[in-house]
Amino acid sequence: MPVYHATVGGERFRFDGLAALLAAATAERSGDQLAGIAAGSAPQRVAARYALADLPLRSFLTEVVVPYETDEVTRLIIDTHDAAAFAPVAAMTVGGLRDWLLARTTTPEMLHAVARGLTPEMVAAVSKLMRNQDLIRVARKCEVVTRFRNTLGLRGHLSTRLQPNHPADDLRGIAVAVLDGLLRGAGDAVIGINPASDSVENCLAMMQALDGLRERFDMPAQSCVLTHVTTTLEIIRRGGPVDLVFQSIAGTEGANRGFGIDLALLAEAEAAALSLNRGTVGQDVMYFETGQGAALSAGAHHGVDQQTLETRAYGVARAFRPLLVNTVVGFIGPEYLYDGKQIIRAGLEDHFCGKLLGLPMGVDVCYTNHVEADQDDMDTLMTVLGTAGVNFVITVPGSDDVMLSYQSLAFEDIDYLRAVTGAGPAPEFQAWLQRMDLAGEGALPDMAEMTRRLGIVA
Amino acid sequence: MSKDLIERLHALTPSRVRLDPAGGAAPLAAVLDFQACHAAARAAIHGQVDWDSIAAALDGSSFRVASRATARADYLRRPDLGRMLDPSAIVPKVQCDVALVVADGLSATAIAHHAPAMCNLLMSALKGMTIGPIALVEGGRVAIADEIGDRMGARLTIMLIGERPGLSVSDSLGAYLTFAPRAGTPDSLRNCVSNIHDKGGLDHAAAAHKIAWLVRQAMHRSLTGTALKDDSHLLG
Numbered sequence: 001m002p003v004y005h006a007t008v009g010g011e012r013f014r015f016d017g018l019a020a021l022l023a024a025a026t027a028e029r030s031g032d033q034l035a036g037i038a039a040g041s042a043p044q045r046v047a048a049r050y051a052l053a054d055l056p057l058r059s060f061l062t063e064v065v066v067p068y069e070t071d072e073v074t075r076l077i078i079d080t081h082d083a084a085a086f087a088p089v090a091a092m093t094v095g096g097l098r099d100w101l102l103a104r105t106t107t108p109e110m111l112h113a114v115a116r117g118l119t120p121e122m123v124a125a126v127s128k129l130m131r132n133q134d135l136i137r138v139a140r141k142c143e144v145v146t147r148f149r150n151t152l153g154l155r156g157h158l159s160t161r162l163q164p165n166h167p168a169d170d171l172r173g174i175a176v177a178v179l180d181g182l183l184r185g186a187g188d189a190v191i192g193i194n195p196a197s198d199s200v201e202n203c204l205a206m207m208q209a210l211d212g213l214r215e216r217f218d219m220p221a222q223s224c225v226l227t228h229v230t231t232t233l234e235i236i237r238r239g240g241p242v243d244l245v246f247q248s249i250a251g252t253e254g255a256n257r258g259f260g261i262d263l264a265l266l267a268e269a270e271a272a273a274l275s276l277n278r279g280t281v282g283q284d285v286m287y288f289e290t291g292q293g294a295a296l297s298a299g300a301h302h303g304v305d306q307q308t309l310e311t312r313a314y315g316v317a318r319a320f321r322p323l324l325v326n327t328v329v330g331f332i333g334p335e336y337l338y339d340g341k342q343i344i345r346a347g348l349e350d351h352f353c354g355k356l357l358g359l360p361m362g363v364d365v366c367y368t369n370h371v372e373a374d375q376d377d378m379d380t381l382m383t384v385l386g387t388a389g390v391n392f393v394i395t396v397p398g399s400d401d402v403m404l405s406y407q408s409l410a411f412e413d414i415d416y417l418r419a420v421t422g423a424g425p426a427p428e429f430q431a432w433l434q435r436m437d438l439a440g441e442g443a444l445p446d447m448a449e450m451t452r453r454l455g456i457v458a
Numbered sequence: 459m460s461k462d463l464i465e466r467l468h469a470l471t472p473s474r475v476r477l478d479p480a481g482g483a484a485p486l487a488a489v490l491d492f493q494a495c496h497a498a499a500r501a502a503i504h505g506q507v508d509w510d511s512i513a514a515a516l517d518g519s520s521f522r523v524a525s526r527a528t529a530r531a532d533y534l535r536r537p538d539l540g541r542m543l544d545p546s547a548i549v550p551k552v553q554c555d556v557a558l559v560v561a562d563g564l565s566a567t568a569i570a571h572h573a574p575a576m577c578n579l580l581m582s583a584l585k586g587m588t589i590g591p592i593a594l595v596e597g598g599r600v601a602i603a604d605e606i607g608d609r610m611g612a613r614l615t616i617m618l619i620g621e622r623p624g625l626s627v628s629d630s631l632g633a634y635l636t637f638a639p640r641a642g643t644p645d646s647l648r649n650c651v652s653n654i655h656d657k658g659g660l661d662h663a664a665a666a667h668k669i670a671w672l673v674r675q676a677m678h679r680s681l682t683g684t685a686l687k688d689d690s691h692l693l694g
Contacts, residue, residue, distance in 0.1 A: 030535060166471055167627070167659040173471035180475040196653050196660075197668075199688040228684055260646035260684040297537075298644065333622075334534050369499040369623050370534055370564060375492070398474025398488060400495075403653065405624030407496075411476070412484045444479040448463060456467065 002063060006050040013047035019065040021055075022121070023305035024048035025128040027345050031293045031306040031336035038305075049129055053095030057086075060122045066302045066312075071253045072263055077119050077315045086117030094125045101126065101138045101356075108141045115358035120251070123353045124311035132345065135352040136388040142355035144391065146323045147282025148243065150188055150220045150428040152391055153360050158423035159392040160414055161324070161362070162187035165403035169196050171209045175454045178213065180397050182438055183445065184411035185418075188429035189324055189362065189392035190244060190287065192224040196403055203227045204240045209455075211241035216453050217436070220280070220428035222323070224287055229261055229269045236272045243278055244287040244323060245269045251312030254300025263319065270320050281428070284323035284360075290314070291328045292346050293336030306336060307346070311353045318357055324392065325354055326362035330378075331406055334370055340377030343367060347381050351390055362392035366408040375399070375407075382409060386421040393417070415440075472626055472658035495625040502628040504530050505566035509594050512560065515574035516592055518581055523547040523606070525597040533597050540599035549609040554590035556673065557612035557639070561598030565620030567629040572654055573618050575662050576631065580616065583670035587677075600634050600648070607639030614676055615639045616669060621652065630655040633669050637682040647683035649676070 004015040015021040023037040025048035032038035039045035061081065068074045083090075088110070089097055100106055127135060145153040152159050164177030174193060181187050191210055195203055203225045210223035222243040225232075229247040236242050247266060248259050256262055266286075273285040290313040292306040301309060310327070317325050327350035330343040337343045347363050354361035365382045367373040382393060399410040417423070424430050433439040437446075464477050474488070513520045524547065527539035543549070558580065560573045577592055593606050600617055607615035614637045621630040631654040636643055651668050653659035660668070671690035676682045 034536065034538070164473075166473070167630075167653040167655075167657075170470070170658075173473070173658075176467045176470045176475055176477070177473050179467070180473075180477055183477070183479055184481060197651075197688055199690075201689060230684055231687070234687075258644045258646055299642070333537075335537050338535075369496065369625075370503050374496065396473070397471075398476065398484070399492065400474045400625045402472045402474075402624060402626050402658070405622050405627065405630060407625065410474075410484065412481070415481060415483070440481060447477070447479060448460065451463065451467065456470070 004051040006047040008043045008047040008050065011043060013044050015048060015051060018063045019302070019304045021048055021052055022065065022125060022128065022308050025052045026305045026307055029306070029336070029342045029346065030334060030338040031296055034335050035296050035301060037303055052125055053093060053129055055094050055125070057089060057092050057094065057097060057122055060119050065121060065304045065308060066252055073251060073253055073312055073316055076263060076319055077312065080319065081119060082116035085114055089114055089117065094122070095129060097122070097126045098129045098134070102134060108143055111142050111356065112358070115356065118357065120311040120315040120357065121308060123356050124308040127307070127349050127353055132348050132384070135348040136384060139352040139355045139388040144355060144358060144360045146284040146360040148222045148279040148284055148323050149281060150426040151281060152189055152323065152426050154427070155389070156423055157426060158386060158390065158417055158421060159189040159426050160186040161189045161392055161394045162191045163194070163394050163396045163401065163408065164191065165194050165396070165401055167196055167403045169202055169206060171206065172456050174206070174209070175213065175456045177397050179450055179454055181395060181411050184414055185425060185433050185438060185440065186395045186411050186414055187221055188426040190222050190224050192226055194226045194404055198227050198231055200231055200234050203231055204235050204238065207235065207240050207242065213454060220432050229265060233269055233272055236276065242273055242276060244285055245273045246287045248289050249313050249316050250290065250294040250298065251309035251316065252295050252300045252302060255295035255298040258298030258300060263316070266320060284321045286320045286322040287324045288317045288322050289326055289328055291332045292350065293332045296336070297332070307349055310350060314354045314357045314359055317359055322360060324362055325359045326364050326392070326394065328364040328366060330367035330371065330373060331364065333368060334372070337371065339372035340374070343371070343373055344377065344381045344384070348384060348388065351385060351388055360391045363390055364394040364408055366394070366406055368406045378407070378409065382413060382417060383420065386417045386423065492625065499623040499625060499628050502567050502623045503564055507562045507566045507569045507596070509596065512569060512574055512594060517578045518589065518592055520592040520594050521550060522594045523549065525595060525599070525602055528597040537599055540597055541601040543602060543605055549593070549606055550591060551609065551611055552590045553611040555587040555613050555677065556584060556589045557593065557603070557607040557610045557615045558589060559593040559595060559603040559606050559615055559617045561595040561602065561617065561619045563598065563620035564622040565629055568620035568631045571629045572631040572662065576618055576654065576666060579662055579666035580669060583666050584673060601643065603634070604636060604639040604643050605641050607636065608641065612639065613637065614673060614682070616673065627655050627657050627659065630659060633665065635669065635672055635676060635682050637676045637680060649682045649686055649688065
């Protein structure tokens with residue numbers, strides 16, 4: 001095991017192994033403290049950053065944080081590393097990569113070209129040396145475009161998942177929430193329901209309802225019922241209208257096992273969804289959610305800090321064809337991200353790391369009632385993410401998800417974000433909104449007619 | 459636009475739908491109502507369960523144990539301690555089909571409003587099975603039921619736990635079913651019935667029906683988790 005040293009304030013600090021160094025270099029967060037791997041003091045944290053800055057990027061190809069032999073995520077990362085893409089940065093240190101990413105001369109095209117040459121651990125490492133503004137500045141340079149029934153991620157566009165959850169999966173209640181979101185122009189990334197019950201029949205009924213709604217409105221968008229991948233596979237076998245396969249993923253084999261998945265199962269599900277050939281402008285068929293702390297929560301963190309493991313989950317995601325990836329950054333709880341400051345930092349890290357690795361990164365700007373955060377913190381996070389060029393955010397009626405019991409963004413927040421960033425929805429969806437008088441320009445939509453077409457008998 | 463139509467649409471969901479085609483910034487009344495609900499949820503998280511009242515309302519016998527994280531500040535930051543029984547805990551070794559476990563979780567009010575009624579309904583819905591004395595757990599997380607069920611000698615545990623309060627509902631109860639409970643059981647080997655409350659969620663009778671169906675399936679197939687799908691509604 002390599003040992004790293006650095007001196008700060010006259011005190012010499014020692015770090016035993018790459019995982020320990022990465023953990024100590026991470027901005028303070030409760031999850032790493034819970035795991036017992038966080039820096040013990042502020043000087044120690046800075047010392048770790050000095051040592052990390054001098055580390056050659058090449059060393060990440062030989063020094064792994066989770067054993068290659070026992071973890072399929074590590075094998076995926078090492079075995080699919082693209083040496084040719086890595087070449088332009090192969091001689092750099094982590095600190096050198098930070099400078100290169102920030103350089104004016106490093107273009108979006110160069111970032112795109114290097115993505116497959118960077119491992120998740122390299123990206124996590126460099127993010128630990130970057131201030132919030134650095135994370136924003138570099139992420140803003142990355143453009144990751146994906147397609148299914150519309151085009152997401154184009155520069156100057158900001159999309160939204162419309163999340164119309166209902167505590168009893170009531171289809172009419174869901175339709176009313178969909179209507180509320182469409183009135184504010186939400187839903188171009190996906191109309192996606194978290195079901196209260198994971199039964200095949202129930203999920204299939206919701207999928208059919210969303211698909212019928214999309215067809216009646218001739219809406220250039222996709223739908224998803226966010227159930228376990230095995231349930232979605234069964235629905236595909238039964239001929240259900242599956243646009244996107246959803247799954248929560250994490251950065252170690254053990255944590256993924258905790259979710260009841262492995263890479264082979266994800267590949268099987270992706271192939272099944274591709275066989276349906278339901279996309280019109282593209283076939284990016286996967287939808288992944290992640291969140292710092294998932295591996296620790298599953299008891300499968302291997303002494304690695306939660307931000308590095310989160311970035312390894314992006315390594316899993318990019319082995320597939322995701323239309324959407326989002327971190328549910330404030331959802332997981334105070335034992336992982338304690339307050340608004342930690343959530344904001346983590347949201348920017350996750351967005352940056354995902355984008356640099358080439359993922360269509362969105363963020364669920366959210367919090368639960370047991371963390372020290374409120375609406376003002378979410379206003380700050382969505383604004384900085386808008387500046388950073390986030391692909392999409394999640395929106396619910398009045399910021400209140402009545403099924404999952406947490407607070408995400410409200411449909412009104414899109415008006416705000418579009419006003420302050422100037423970004424519009426996906427181009428196909430924007431044209432549809434205008435056709436439907438839903439673009440907030442001129443005539444207002446006819447509520448009775450909308451209600452009738454939604455199939456709601458009120 | 460009909461005001462009547464909007465009212466009827468509102469009645470179809472507990473969500474904070476606005477249904478205003480004109481849009482614009484959120485109205486101040488909605489902003490302040492949100493803040494009031496957030497304040498109430500924050501207060502609920504730090505509430506205490508009156509375990510004596512819970513025990514008195516149960517049709518069966520019960521016993522009390524605590525986790526290693528009974529202070530709320532510890533409970534929030536240290537879920538690992540909430541999954542472990544306090545070393546002084548005494549768990550009766552009874553050998554039973556089902557261990558019913560009730561834990562405060564993140565909502566003391568969920569336990570007060572729903573736990574006794576759910577326990578009593580489940581005990582009658584599971585007639586024919588042996589059910590141990592009900593474990594009442596202070597400072598408990600879901601996985602603490604594994605150790606309790608194991609020490610009781612139960613084939614399956616039903617954990618009823620207070621879910622994290624949302625803005626609209628701060629008394630939602632969740633039920634987690636685990637076959638062959640052992641410390642270290644992954645969450646993928648559990649089944650969950652969530653949102654048990656009377657503000658648009660699952661009512662007690664429907665929840666008990668669903669849980670009892672899952673329990674019988676689990677006993678029959680000797681498993682819980684993602685391999686066991688909830689098809690209870692097909693059987694009426």
